[in-house]
Structure formats: structure tokens, C-alpha cells
Amino acid sequence: xSVIEATPAPVLDLRPAPxxxxxxxxxxAQTRLELTLTLRRGESVLLTLIIPIGLLVFFAAxxxxxxxxxxxxxxxxxxxxxxxxxxxxxxxxxxxIATGFERSYxxxxxxxxxxxxxxxxxxxKTLAVLAVEIVQLVLLVAVGFAVGWEPHGSAAGAGWVVxxxxxxxxxxxxxxxLMAGTLRAEATLAAANGVYLLLLLIGGVVFPLEELPGWxxxxxxxxxxxxxxxxxxxxxxxxxxxxxxxxxxxxAWSVGALGLAARFFRWE
Amino acid sequence: xxxxxxxxxxxxxxxxxRAAGASGxxxxxxxxxxxxxxxxxxxxxxxxxxxxxxxxxxxxHDAHDRVPDDTTKRDEGxxxxxxxxxxxxxxxxxxxxSVTAVLGPNGAGKTTTIEICEGFRSADSGGVRxxxxxxxxxxxxxxxxxxxxxxxxxxxxxxxxxxMLRLIAAHHAHxxxxxxxxxxLGLAEVAGTPFRRLSGGQQQxxxxxxxxxxxPELVFLDEPTAxxxxxxxxxxxxxxxxxxxxxxxVVLTTHAMxxxxxxxxxxxxxxxxxxxxxxxPAELTRGGAEGQLRFRAPGGLDVARLLLALPDGTxxxxxxxxxxxxxxxxxxxxxxxxxxxCASNGVLAEDLRVEQRTLEDVFLDLTGTELE
Numbered sequence: 001x002s003v004i005e006a007t008p009a010p011v012l013d014l015r016p017a018p019x020x021x022x023x024x025x026x027x028x029a030q031t032r033l034e035l036t037l038t039l040r041r042g043e044s045v046l047l048t049l050i051i052p053i054g055l056l057v058f059f060a061a062x063x064x065x066x067x068x069x070x071x072x073x074x075x076x077x078x079x080x081x082x083x084x085x086x087x088x089x090x091x092x093x094x095x096x097i098a099t100g101f102e103r104s105y106x107x108x109x110x111x112x113x114x115x116x117x118x119x120x121x122x123x124x125k126t127l128a129v130l131a132v133e134i135v136q137l138v139l140l141v142a143v144g145f146a147v148g149w150e151p152h153g154s155a156a157g158a159g160w161v162v163x164x165x166x167x168x169x170x171x172x173x174x175x176x177x178l179m180a181g182t183l184r185a186e187a188t189l190a191a192a193n194g195v196y197l198l199l200l201l202i203g204g205v206v207f208p209l210e211e212l213p214g215w216x217x218x219x220x221x222x223x224x225x226x227x228x229x230x231x232x233x234x235x236x237x238x239x240x241x242x243x244x245x246x247x248x249x250x251x252a253w254s255v256g257a258l259g260l261a262a263r264f265f266r267w268e
Numbered sequence: 269x270x271x272x273x274x275x276x277x278x279x280x281x282x283x284x285x286r287a288a289g290a291s292g293x294x295x296x297x298x299x300x301x302x303x304x305x306x307x308x309x310x311x312x313x314x315x316x317x318x319x320x321x322x323x324x325x326x327x328x329h330d331a332h333d334r335v336p337d338d339t340t341k342r343d344e345g346x347x348x349x350x351x352x353x354x355x356x357x358x359x360x361x362x363x364x365x366s367v368t369a370v371l372g373p374n375g376a377g378k379t380t381t382i383e384i385c386e387g388f389r390s391a392d393s394g395g396v397r398x399x400x401x402x403x404x405x406x407x408x409x410x411x412x413x414x415x416x417x418x419x420x421x422x423x424x425x426x427x428x429x430x431x432m433l434r435l436i437a438a439h440h441a442h443x444x445x446x447x448x449x450x451x452x453l454g455l456a457e458v459a460g461t462p463f464r465r466l467s468g469g470q471q472q473x474x475x476x477x478x479x480x481x482x483x484p485e486l487v488f489l490d491e492p493t494a495x496x497x498x499x500x501x502x503x504x505x506x507x508x509x510x511x512x513x514x515x516x517x518v519v520l521t522t523h524a525m526x527x528x529x530x531x532x533x534x535x536x537x538x539x540x541x542x543x544x545x546x547x548x549p550a551e552l553t554r555g556g557a558e559g560q561l562r563f564r565a566p567g568g569l570d571v572a573r574l575l576l577a578l579p580d581g582t583x584x585x586x587x588x589x590x591x592x593x594x595x596x597x598x599x600x601x602x603x604x605x606x607x608x609x610c611a612s613n614g615v616l617a618e619d620l621r622v623e624q625r626t627l628e629d630v631f632l633d634l635t636g637t638e639l640e
Contacts, residue, residue, distance in 0.1 A: 012444055012452060014514035017483040018413040019441030029438035037426045101425060110422030113386055114439045114482070115412040268388070 020115035030116065030124030035131055037098070044094045047196075048136055052086045053143050059206060060147040076237045079144040079151070081205040084168065084229035086136040088203070091129050091169045093196045096176035099125070100188030103180060108267045118267075122177075129169060137165070152239035160235045160242045167250040168228040174257025175224075181265030199225040204233075221245075224253040272486055272517045273362035273385065277394035358394075358543050360536050367508060367518040369532035371525075371631065377541035378521040379419060382488050385519070386416050399486060412440060415484035417475045419491050423463040429474050430459035433481060440482035449477050453503055468495045476504060480511065487511065489520040493527060505531060525628045535627065537634055544634040552630050559598035560629075561606060563620040564590055569613070577609045578602060598622050 020026075038044050060075045102108055111121055141149075151157075179188050199205070202212060203225025209217050220226045227249035231242035358381060362368045370378050383389050384396055387403035387410065396403055401410050423432050433450065437443035450456050453473045458466055466474065472495060479487050492508070493501045508531055511518055522528055528535050529549045537545040537552075545552055567589035574594075575584055582596030594606060603622065610617045 012448055012510075014444070014480065014483065014511050014516060016413075016485040016514075016516055017442040018485055020412040021439050021441050026439050029435055033424070033427065033431060033435050036431070037424055040426055105423065105425050106418055106421030107424050109388065110416070110418055110478070112388070113411065113414070113416035113418075114436055115408075116439045117408070 023117075023120060026116050026120050027124055027127070030120060031127040031131075034124050034128035038094065038128060038132055041098070044098070047094055048086065048089045048132060049139065052082045052089065052136065052140060055085070055206060056082045056140065056143055057147060073148075073150075075144065075147055075149050076151075077208070077233065078206065079140070079149045080232035080236045081203075081229045083137060083140055083165075083232055084203070084225055085200060085205045086140060087133055087165055087168045087228060088172050088199060088225055089196065090132045090136065091172035092176040093192045094132075094176075095125065095129060095173060096179045096192040097189050099177060099180035100183065100185040100192075103267065104185035106268070112267055126169075126173065129173060133165065133169065151236045153235055154239065157235045157239065161232065164228055164231045164235070164242055164246075164250070167247065167254055168224060171224040171250050171253035171257055174254060174259075174261050177265060178257055178261040181261060181267075199223060202226075204229040222249060224250055227253075271361050272364045272399050273360075273368075273519065274395075274397045275358065275360045275381065275385065277358045277381065277384065277391045277396065358538065358541060360543060360546060362517060362519055362534070364517055365512065365515050366533040367512050367520070367531050368534045368536060369528035370519065370521045370536045370538055371523075371528050371627075372521075372538035373523075376538045378538055379490055380541075381538070382490050382519070382521060386414070386488055412482065413485045415479035415482060415487035417479035417487070417489045417492060419494070420471075422475060422478070423471070425464045426462055428460050428462055429455055429466060429470070432463060432474065433477050436478045437481045442483055444481050444483060446477075446481060449481060453477055453507065454499070469497055469500045472496055473500060473503070476507065480507070480516075484516065486517045486519070489518065491521055491523070493522070493524060501527075525626065525631065529627050537631060539634060545630065549627055553624065553627055559595075560623050561594040561598055561603065561620070562623060563592050563606070563610075563617040565592060565610065565615050565617050566590065569615065574606070574609050578605050592617075 021029075038048075056075075056078055059078055099108075108121075112118070176192070179191060183191065201207065202216060202220045203223055204220065205225065209220055209226060209230070212220055221230075227246040231246035231250070234240045234243050234246070358377065360368070360370075370381065372378050380389070384391050385398055385403055387398075387407050390404060398410055399413055403410060427435070430446065430450065433446045437446050447456070447459075450459055453476065455470060455473055455477065458470055461470075463471065463474070472492065476489065476492055479489060489508075493504050496504060505527070508518055508520070512533075518531075520531070533548060534546065535549055535552055536543055567586070569586065569592065571584055571586055571592070575582060578584075578594070579596065579602065582594060582602065584592065584594040586592050594602070596602060607617060607620070
């Protein structure tokens, strides 16, 4: 249009200059905002940091829990369980609640209209979850050492821990996204908290699975929380491998939950 | 000028229950007096505004309905009670660098149409081309080129206004300066305020900023000024005018006549999922009854007899008592005929004035609905 020249010099150059940013720039921006928002939400900090650290400190100081045969000292039993709880709280509970509300606020719909590919949106969420998990693990390990934790194991053990945490993150993220993408935000909030409490009790986090009644123990052993805490405990308390059964359970939950989430997730 | 948007929707069925009491299309035959209808009983009750306008709607509809290539051959029957055809035979074309206002009452299908263009939903039948591309299949190619303002929401509840805008800017290759854009829309002071603590108007303006920050060729604005104060409306209008001058194509929905009249090159009036009229504001207000004449006089004049003295096709009524309205081709002869009739009946017509039809009158004629 020839009118452009006649326009008084605008402060903003609104003339069209469309184009998508590079994928790297989008991923960085998305991850940074997701991480900022997670750390800004008081309830998510409570869920992901304060509760796990509190449980660790409390039960290490107050020796009320029955100790598993595998780990003689309660702190050696507790640290791997609380690490599993930390992964669950971030990848499952926190992510499900946040994503559920993003969906109900139309954030996912609006982002769907921007050049951001959905794969990068999900990658940003995953990177933010992993970053929070690193903070959690560093803090929990530090607090663990402060209350007398003595891990066993070798350099190979560190590799197993990384593998277990990654598999656990995949399984819990899949479950969290499945819930957030199919239920109303309020239902997700209630269900995610309920499941968190349930898995805290029967997931081998603070109570050994051997203490559960027989049928409940069978159910619990098939849950991702128990597989993750049991695997971490085998590596960190006994210096053994994570156990093929635990890896299989986590891998099955990962594939199943992520597959269902990919199939049923509704963006609006 | 190239066509940047071509909408040819034949059907999109929303299956939800009709609200009880919602009326089907055009029942109630209007009761109004028409020149030539000599036997109209004197002193027949003043028609309700709604009934009157629905009758006028039928006549005006024929004059105005210029839906191009309406491919729907469906009978004009009322849809079954559980289905509402949100978009039912709607076509419109938008040329590059223009502003198009889609106008219609609530539930007319404005948002549905816009969302089909944005690729959020698909029509059951019919085709839409946006910048020559398919809104769903070619979404990846379209998204950088199209800016979207949703009717509400779309922002992380905990994110600050500035963070949200910078995030969207970071998705684009050549974004506007976010600070300057926020300054421009009066958002600079709230850049650090979380979205959920922004006022409704601030949320609207942020949503507008998000639609334009990527320097798109085409923007869809769904009710960009709903809930804005005077200053907010002015800022938004100025930005839209500047977008147009910069060569950006704008498609917006609105309830506000003055907004459509001021901003739009093309107004598309939508009702019950159909385009009932399209054209420039001047074209729309010119057609049909070209004007109207109002005067005050003692109540209870015999309007039927007045109309007999006026040219065919002129209509008129008294409502409220003592206030008279004559509609038709308002020319010096009509004015003279009205005053002559008054003089011969010993009536002094006070406060007599000739009014231009506004877009609001056109809208009322076509949809039978007043805007809120």
C-alpha cells in the first residue's frame, strides 16, 4: 500500500515481518518461563522441596519407623525413598496441577496459535522438571549427609541412579500429563494430591513394602513409586543393581502413560 | 489486492440444547402499518420494537442478502432442538491490508468462524483458505504469519505481563520491541504484575499485544475492545488503524457499531451462522430504507391515514405516544407531504428531524436483535 509513506513515523514498526524463531531460542524461552513459574509457586516449592526435606529430617531424628532388613539404619532407608518422592512430586503432582490449570486458562490453546511446536512446549516442560529435580537431589543429598546418611555403591551406582530417575520422570510425567490433559483442572488438583498421598504411604517411601498386608504389597510393587524407591534403595543402600523387575515396571509405566497421554491429551 | 482470507463454510453443527424460549427463525408476523394498507385499524397497538424489527428484517433481508455462492441448499427449516448450526452457509472474503469487522449478536457464530480460520476447530463441511493455506493442515507454515487474540485467557496465571509478552516474542524471528509495545498500550506500569492480578482491560490489552508482537501479516482479534474503558478503546482503535496503514490485514469481531463503523473497510453481519449482509459501512447504511423522519405531536394521530398520503413503501408508527417515526425514501417530497398532512389536520409537528440510518438500524433490521 502506498499509504505507508504518508504515515507519520510510528514508534513501532508494525509492517509485517513474520517468521518463527529458531527452535533453540523457543526451547530456551519456554524452559526458562516454566522453571520460573514452578519456583514462584509457593505450593509447588512446598510439595517438591519442603515436604521431602521435612520428612527426611523428621524421620531421621525421630526413630519411629520400622526399618527394612535391607538397610540397617533408618536414614539409609529413608534417603532413597525420599529421592523417589521428590521425583514423583515434581514430575507427577506438580506438573499435573500446573498443566491442568494452563489448559483451563487457555494457555495451551494460545501457545498452539503461536509458532511454538508442541514438541518444544513439551520439551520445555521436561527440561524444567529435570532442572527442579537436580535442585531437589542436590539439596536432599546434602541434608541426607547432614543427618548421617552413608550411601554404598560405586561409580556404576551413579549411572543407575541417573537411569532410574530418568525412567521415573518419564513415567510420572506421562501420568501427570494424562491426568492434566483429560480431567478438569479442579479434578486434576484433587486427584494429583490424593495420588501423591497414597503413593507416599504405599510406595515404599517411608514405610517398607514388607510392612504392607500381602495383597496391598502386590499392588504396591507394581506402582512406579515403589519401583523407583526400591531400585534407588538397592543401588544406594546395598550397592547392588537396581533390579530388573524395577526397571521393567518403570519402563512399562513410561511407555503406557506417555502413549495414553499422547493419544488422549486435549489441548483445550 | 489479493485475497488473504476466503471462508466458504457450509456447516458446523454444535450439538447442544437450545435454551428454553429461544425462538426459531421468523415466526411472529409483525404488526406495523404500511402505506397502501388502507384498512389497518386505527389505534392499533404500537408494535413492540422486537416484533417490528423482525418484520422489517424480512424486507431488508431480501435487499441485503448478498451471500456469494451460498452452497447450502438446505431447507430453511428450524433445526431440530438438540442441534444448533453454529455456522451454516457462511462465506466471506478478505483482501490484503483491509480491516474486516464481523458483527453479530451473541451466539451468531462469530467466534466459531474466527476459530475455524485460526485452525482451532474444523467445519463439518466447507473450506477455508487463510493466506492461501489450509488452517489445520498448513498450521506450521501459517502460525508465524498470523496473530491471534483470543476472547479471553490464554496466559499463564502466574506469569507477569512482561514475561508473557516476551515469551510470545521469543517464538518469532523479528518481534516488536516488547517494552515499546507495552508502553504504547499503557501496560508499562503493570509489566511486573502477574496476569491474574491485571484488570480485565489490562488483560485485553496484553492479549492484543501478544497478537501483534510477532509482526504478522494477518491478525484475528476476537472482541478486542470488550470490557475496555474509553482510553483502552482509543488505544486499541489507534493500534488497529496503524496496523492497517502498515499493511497488516485485520479481522475482528465486535458488538460495537461505532467500532465497526470507524475501523472497518468491510462489515460482515452474521446472524444464526449465516452472513446476512456484507459491505462497507457506507454501502450498508445506504441500502434499504434510506433514512427516517421523526417528529413529536399530540398522541393518537391516525398514522394509517398519514401513510395513505405518503408514497408507497413508506412505513411509520407512533411509539411511545406522541412520538412518530416515518421510514422510507426521505426526500423533500416526503418531508413536504408529512408537514402538509399535519397542517391539513391542524397538527403542529414539533422537533421534526431527518435522521440517517446508522449501522445499528441496519443491524436491527437484519438480525432482529439489539446489541447490548
